Amino acid sequence: MARQERPLEEGDSAVLRFAADLRELRRQAGQPTYRELARHAHYSPTVLSAAAAGRKLPTLAVTLAYVRACGGPVADWEQRWHELQEPEPADGAEPPYAGLAAFQPADAERFFGREAVTEDLRGKVARQRFTAVFGASGVGKSSVLRAGLVAGASDPASVVLFTPGPRPVEECAVRMSGLTGRSPAALAEELTADPAALHLWAREVVAEQDLLLVVDQFEEVFTLCRDPAERARFIEALLLAAQAETSRARVVVGVRADFYPHCARHAELARALRDGQLLIGPMSTDELRSAITRPAVRAGYTVEGGLLAEVIADATGQPGALPLVSHALLETWRRRRGCALTLSGYREAGGISRAIARTADAAYQELTPQRQRVARELFLRLTALGEGTEDTKRRAARAELGTGQDMTAVLEHLAQRRLLTVDAEFVEIAHEALIRGWPRLREWLDADREGLRTHRALTEAAQTWRSLDRDPSGLLRGTRLATAQAWAASSGFSLSAEEQALLDASTAAEDLERTGERRRVRRLRQLTAVLVILLLLVSISTVAAVSNAISTAQQRDHALAQQVLSQAAELRAVNPALALQLGIAAYRLDPSAASRSSVLGALATPYSTTLGGFSALVQTVVYDPKGHFLASAGDDSSVHLWDITDAHHPAELPALTGPHGAVMSLDWSGDGRTLVAGGHDGKLTLWDVSDPHHIGASSTVDSKLKAVFSVRFSPDGKQLATAGYQPDGDSLRLWEVTAPTRLSPRPELPKLGTVMYFVQFSPDGRTLASVDSQDLSGHEAIVLWELADPSSPRLIRRLTDGPDYTFSVAFSADSRELAVAEVNNSVRLWDISSRESPRPVGTLSGYANAVRSVQFVGSGRLLATGSDDSTVRLWDATDPDAPQALATLTGSGRTLAIAASKDGSTLAIAAHDRVVRLVDLNQFVEPVRTKGETYAIALSGDGRMLARVDRDAGIHLQDGNSVRQLTPLGLGPGAGGTAVGFGATGHLLAASFFAGDSQVVGLWDLDRGIGPVRITVPLDSTSISLSADSRVLAVGTSLFDLSDVEHPKQVAKVPAKQGLVSYVAFNPRTRALVVGSDRDTTLWDTSDLTAPRKTASLGVASGAGAYTVDGSTLAVAARDNSVRLWDLGSNTELAKLSGHSDVVLSLAFSGDGRQLATVGEDHTLRLWDLTDRRAPKEIATIAAHGDTIRAVAFTPDGHTVVTASADHTVRHWETDVDLAIAQQCRLVWPVMTQAQWEQYLPGLPYEPPCPEAA
Template sequence: MPRGERPLGPEDTALLRFAGDLRRLRDQAGKPSYRELAGRANYSPTALSDAAGGRKLPSLALTLAFVRACDADPGPWAKRWREVAAEHAQPSHPDAPYPGDVPFTEQDAKQYYGREYLVEQIVESVRAEPLTLVFGASGSGRTSLLRAGLRPALDDAVVITPGHDPLGDLARALAGVFENTAEDRLAEELRRDPGHLGPRIRQHRPGLVLLVDDFEKALGADDFVTALTRCPRVVLAVRADQRQRCLDRGLTGAAITIEPMSADELRRAITEPAARIGATVETAVIARLVAEAANQHALPLVQQALVQTWRRKRGMTLSLAGFEESGGVEHVVVSAAETLFAALGEDDRGAARSLLLQLVSVRRNGLAQRRTRRPDVEPRLLDLLAGARLVTRGTDGVELSHDAVLRWPRLAGWVDEERENLMTHQQLVTAMELWEASDRDPLALYRGARLRRAKELGEFLTGEERRFVDLSTRRETRRSTALIAVMAVLIALVPGTVVYALANERKLTELHDRELGGKAISESEALMEQRRPYADKFALVGYKVNPSPEAERVLRLANAVTRGISFTGTPRDDADVLVAPRGEMAAVTDEDGTDRMWGVDEDVAVPGKRFADRHRVVKLAERRAVTRDDTGAEHLWAVNDADDVTYLSALPDRFRTLDLSADGSRIVGKVGEAAGGGLPTPDQSEHAELFDLSDPRGPRELPMPVRDPETVALSQDGRELATAVRDATAGTTTIEFWRIGGTFEPAGPALLQHGYVRGLTYSSDGRWLAVEHSAESVVEVWQRVPSGTPVLRARLDSALRAGARVTFSDDDRVAVVRDNVFEVQRLYTSDRNADRLVYVVGHGNSTRAVYRPQYGDFLVRSGGQDPELLPYQLDSGQIIKRMCEKDGARLTDSEWVKSFGEVERVDVC
């Protein structure tokens, strides 16, 4: 017979109340035995019994397993567990390597990592310039940079933090610098003559550097500013949104901006302080924090999450279990938000709700995301929110400090309540962008139902947005006045006409826009099919009068088709087209089977030199091309531009190129009878070879870490190699990453994939890796984490099972061409799903999309057999701006009348 549970006794502590509630939860589930619960929870009966024993706090994982086994919702219990854990967590060790929610001090200099390059940059500026201005967003770590970075790096420096009495604070900081000088006396001297400080420093401490923190607080103190500007060496740390005020004060000098930490800098800030005291941070913790915080000003949040993890460390290891128990960055944000909200009064709570909602936008797919705005709000409240790390104040305005703020339950609830208003506001923002792009054309102002909805937004509107609504209202009033005047004439003829007309004017306007827009879009699609001019102009009319996702899609496609780049004089049908990495050149097959180089400008291609007879390009990079002749041998060429093509050397016998780095510095391929595409074929003689092309006339073979990988890829700078080796027995493929040099060494942990991997593609900066699986042609996009396991961020599936051709842009977009489908997705370095930006049918499959950074578009093969490239611009605002600048947006009078009759013309620019 099982032994009964030990009574808990009085539940007079948080731990005992927690245990009692677990027991009551088990009672509500029918009081199953602990052995029965163990079968559901995958924990031993003893562990489950101890969890409800009240002697110690169970782990979070055990608690949630207990709750799930009782068929309860784990969400509230995770929150409850963290509240109890906060009372029972270990106190911070005196040698804890992270400062938490306070800035680094000079005593923390040995633990201050990740900003070494920035510190060197400022030190060099101090030596060269008398005044250096360091601009950083709130949360960028300006105080830590001055105290733990710059102060120890300079031979003689003092930190000044001005408050309500800047000159007094300056005197207090400098009193110990000058011998026999009292603070009060120095302050009085500075008030009488602020310019006296500079000569005094030059005489007594010529090497002294003044480091001024939070300088924006003293920008209005003329005597303080005068005193500083007369000193020999000064560094002013200023919040980024105050840059213009500094310029207005005439403060000119070397300007340095504190950029967000890169992934590598953040990794050092996480691992090095722990390593100094003999502690380690698990790779999974590093990967999670880097993925959540790299390239954004989130270091204070990371430091707080690390302190919470440190309190739950296992020995001297910061483990993933401890990190998850602490709740990570999200728990830090939510705790700070609730603490601040509880301390606010009712009026401030309402104002905070309004402000935070202004910093959220809701996309058409319903997802909430951060946005930057310049809100009209009391500075005191903004300071409170910034101090709690909920918002960041930067050059462009104010934004939520981290995506985790969006997951604060209270804010998420507000977003749900105001979702319709937020979507309406996002439409207003888009309309204002179009209005600005059309040089504030009055016809682009709001009217009708959209104007009425915009007027109802109230607190969501900034001053600029209110002005747009007011302008729209005045124009609508003039329009209505004119309509009433006409109706007044008609009223004598047809009683009731005015009332009827006014009641239906809104419906008629909407119907007019919808019908006119639909007709323009249909006309554009018909013209595209016939490859006739004006398709983009009709698409623009349709988009302007009735904006919609479909109208935007047609505008993008019509613009691409109108700008299509053809290869005149290349009569070969369905010719192969290979485009160089930056889209500046292309190799196209002539009718006789020989490839010719073409120079590709913005919208035109110019023919260049041909390769040797019957040579076809198999790989094209910057300044390099690999061709294959009709015997199957491969050759290396120099291609400086379309007219400068030079033969370099033959590649080894039976060599088949697998990849050529985008910069042309390295090439990898296979040697053997089985070398080639498709599924792997057994061949004992087949092996991979890697060459350095520094001397292209004599390629130098490098060590190859894997003898016979099925798939390989080179990073675009040629410094890293990815290899995929298949285990047919296990049905898996192992992807490994190697640094290329005189020897080879791993560049990161391996990645295990199920099934066969057909293709690998690096992004230009190496931050992303696309993995194509065969035969389903699913593309998985992984975020590369320095020295950590890659993190899966997107899975791009398709009904088509043709091979996928993958390209990355410079701004975290990934483009995929499958058969005749071209799609682009936006990637995120968080748990947020990728957003599909474009999905268009009607493209050829003989080339991948190529991103052109100089034009911000993608070159994509058009449908059909004609070797034509379409320059695909995704930003509709840029399309409109370009069309209007080149006077290519307005339909002729005859085209307008022919298509729309006597309907009033819509001016699109």
């Protein structure tokens, strides 16, 4: 007979009530014995009995096990436990961990784990006078600078440490005033006038030791400083202080890694960075172990082994995990058991993924509703919205926040909870990890980002107005005022006194102007009545007034359109659909060159459709084999399904539930029947998704891992590989798939390491690649396994053996190459055609942070990579030894996962902003990728064939979708293509190459299959041209008779004595030839081939030229970067076209002669309207390529332009705005809402740019 349970003690404490309710739950379950409960709960009867004894609150894990065993509502009990559970009361002890705050110089004694980096930095600073420390947010840069470098300075008096803030020159002056003894105002004025002043101050104040000037959070000069001139002066001052010949300063700046491109845009700073930078990566396992255990041991505490292992597993390889670890350990310390920091305390705190959120939510919930509103607005004020980068913290002056009782109480409360850093002057968020890790704050930020941008613009305008002593010139006017008024009226956001004063004064000034306008109108009417006899004059005045009114409206529309275009550019990365529609709306409002350029260039990068509504970070995405469905999952424990049959109009399906804790990896079986998920709870969940609209059976399997990081099906679907964390090193496992939702474990593999990040099968199913963070020998390793016998995989080769972490790998479609994403800001390509002897080939570089994801797309020619620098980059890997960058997609926050559909048509991207983007790789302006630089292109008369010559002396002919290389001329190394042209009928093709000191031309008769016929002449030009009848070829100034194509005969040489000839071109209607050179441009009559006759000299040096189809007009590219138009009938200059910022290299007329396209060294394609050739107008400028554009051509349809660039691409561009808009409207979803319209185009009637998209 079961022993009677001891009655609860008398009393009404919360713990006793909790225990009584546990007993009641057990009674409702049929009063099972504790021995019976133990079989289901996996805890001993003694532990379960103690949980309901009422003597102390049981741990969360025991509570939930008890509840599950009794069939109770787990979520309700978990919430109740958290409401009851309180950290151990403070005993006055100093915590061993800093939490979210950075370590300060005074914290040096408890700063562990970064000793090696600190020594590297000290050595670098000792050797050179300028050093930039780069690293991801949360990697510990500030702590290394403060508790490492500054704390170790031999003379603290010669150290100046500060963050730049919105006024970096002023901040520098304030900090230096303490050393110089002069007023900050005087120093700021001096430094503004002369950036060299900082160098002189350093020489003035130092004695024996150089001045150590440390600028932490240097990215604030880009995020908070809005004055480009002040930013430039501050950077110049730092560089002069460090680089002057008599320098006595050593300058160190700490910069978030995703701001490297911002630094690189400053020429002098970029030069300083070449040798003066130190990259801080994520902590190694040993460094993490030191950072976790040594502060605790120093303070007299112990760390449980299970806690140490779990924290390391959670944090390893995550660049931004350090503040999360520190905060989670601080909360664990608060839940300590005596002197022990326990795993249960860590889990109760929420671990590194949820501790910050729980602390912040608890602090927020402790406030009254009124003070919660104050806290919400405070956090929004203290966040700087990212522009192509992650959101960052913003330091705000106390004066901006006000001194009300509620604000003061909220500041004290949040500072006590270590969420804010507060001093006498400024307030800021303790660490940017709070912005990333607190879902509530992310929701606030994402709810109205454009509204927050409007508010931030109002804040900055108020600060500017104050700096101008409230001069009327600083007031808001026009659309800026209207936008601010609309936002302030609708948002309910509390404005600061300064912001409200600016808004009131601006509104009053506008009202005064309107009153004055009404008075003027009234006086005008009175005057009209008095002067009725002067009706004719009044009529004239009325016409003028109407004209002025129209002009005013046009100016208003132009100003609003410019603002909308700017907003569209900001939104392009985060909300492409809205950005496209705003660009279209701006064009319709004001069809200017700028708005037309925006529309025509909008699809130069791939367009994406956004999938939103996620409540937490999305860690993994996967397509079904047919590309009709997408699954995503992450920190919210749910698996989301989408029907993407129409990728531009996705439909969300009911979410799948099952896993407990974050889901880190998903995979879809090759037959499409099974979806598997693995995550932090160590379980595998499988669903039958034969019909994703109607989910079938599901099952849960214990993975035998403490946490699952990666799951992958074999191509035939018969095996499943899992990788994760297992303390005994058995972190890689294989399973046999016996049914869609049933698994059977295969024999254990050799133990490699405690943490396995990633696993991947090759497409041919013969090889498995596994990625360890550290193997048992202490090194990172990528291992290739042979799967000839699935029941006994054979370890073939360790691919790498070094200190750098690898996040993921991807096999090419033919299984012959492997791409490896590495933490050292690169992707390495390996040739693994021989599995026994793999060899490294090309490297993909240029990233500002670690590369987390890599994926071959489609056939394997295209490679996609996702990085922590907030970019996804597309590469052409046709030549693995020399991969070529094709496009960079800038997102919102670091890229967490990417996946490609099997046909390569779409790419799914999950980023830190909790949005999944479906990038359409078909609909953007698809470039033709070339192996070498393309030097020239030509289109046949009917537009069917495109010929191009490359730097490698190859000539390629594209007909429709097929590309073939014509028989090469065998010119040997060092030769390169220079020019190409079709005859008028399209059957004759000529191409020019340089080889040594000769020019070699190849001729092909494409109809008769003749060629190449080779012509060699001395190198006096690199240009060729065929006459209109294809019977004469000009090779530079040499003329060849092609009556017999197989035996061309040189008949004459144009006696042009004008220096190096840049180009020659025949008139499309006559035998007239233009010869352009660095001295002059001349025209020649070659009707008599034996005696060419000069007919005109234009008197302008030119490097390129083109005729209209009718031969009446010539355009030449002058050496001053302009283009000149000449009327050949009268031999007079019609117009000069200016706009290019560098040399123009190629020109082309449309078939009707009404448009001209020009390209050159400035990487732009410019379109000109020549309807009136004496007054041409630039109608569009498109940033068409990432390098010099060497050639341009119009297709016969008249609205498509082809460009060829040194960036190894040939692109096609739509020049008809209406056709471009129609194409874009077929893509956009969702349609721009009325609320969005009113936000971006206030005061205009709602006219959605793409109504048909609804």
